[in-house]
Amino acid sequence: MTRNPLRAALLVVALVVSVSLAAPAYACACGAYIPNGDAVVVDEKALVRWDGSTEDIVMALGVQGSSDKAGWIMPVPSEAKVTLAEPTVFDELRRLTRPRTEYRDSWWPSFDWLRGDRYGGAPGGAQDGGVQVRGQQRLGPFDVTRLGADDPKALADWLGKEGFDKPATLDADLAPYVQEGWEIVAIKLAPAEGDELTGELQPLRLTFASDELVYPMRLSRNAEREQSVQLYLLADHRMDPRTPASQTYSPELRFAGRVEPSADTESLKPFLGGGMFLTRWDNLIVEPKSIANDYTFDAADADTAYQEVITQTRDRGEITAAVLLLLLLAAAIVIVFVVVRRTRGRMTS
Secondary structure (H helix, E strand, C coil), X not given: CXXXXXXXXXXXXXXXXXXXXXXXXXXXXXXXXXXXECXXXXXXXXXXXXXXXXXXXXXXXXXXXXXXXEEEEEEECCCCEEEECCCCHHHHHHHHHXXXXXXXXXXXXXXXHHHCCCCCCCCCCEECCCEEEEEEEEECCEXXXXXXXXXXXXXXXXXXXXXXXXXXXHHHHHHHHHHCCCEEEEEEECCCCCCCEEEECCCEEEEEECCCEEEXXXXXXXXXXXXXXXXXXXXXXXXXXXXXXXXXXXXXXXEEEEECCCXXXXXXXXXXXXXXXXXXXXXXXXXXXXXXXXXXXXXXXXXXXXXXXXXXXXXXXXXXXXXXXXXXHHHHHHHHHHHHHHHHHHHHC
């Protein structure tokens, strides 16, 4: 099935780990994150809202370690509006999509209490040799530049001159997006003097026109670290993958259900309207070289709800063991009583 080659980008994944030891690049599932220091991305999340013609992406990174500057590079299929987003969006999404816990009781006798053992359970205008700077803005710690280009080599050279890491394959990696007319959003993270980039970074929101729901993953094939993708999709219907990024590692459904605006979804209200269907897909890609496609999503045949269920076993064996011990103790008392009585009977006869 073919569609308009203009694809809707949710987020881009990692470009390549830099060969530079002074400023290593770390791959992540929501852009090319390029720190200047020992920072590494440990958590990447994306909320995507699509109404059939417009797409919103909210992305957040969790950073371990620290750096004084870093950068993201993300293609989007059309002119993007970039704003800051509320950090609490992902707290609400985690709560809405968390698994339901069901308990199962085990009555097999256990005697751990006798030993004292206890175990618990368990992300323009100016031109420069084929590159057009379409807009620049400052948002909190982010310097955002929107770029157009008709030459992937010129684009890669421009990024390199502006301080973004430039792996040897960057030209070829960006070529498909340049050929399809995508806009490149280049983001520098530069906190206030004396501050460092660490912990949960402020989420960014990108809004752009799109006629289908796509999550770009093609750049991630050069990543040296495994790719962990967590997608929260808001649309009129449940959204199922049409094309996975990797044929080897399939996305896993974590949640599907309709969400209505309420006091418990305050941060999500700008995205919900009168209510939308929320679908969560997680995908762990251990070998990034297996990535060959962007994710594409279609409306499912039916809006079938789904919630992951975690079954926990509650150990009731201590109760069983205590009852057995009491029965044994009672039996022992009865036996002793009978023996003593018979012994006294023989002594008096």
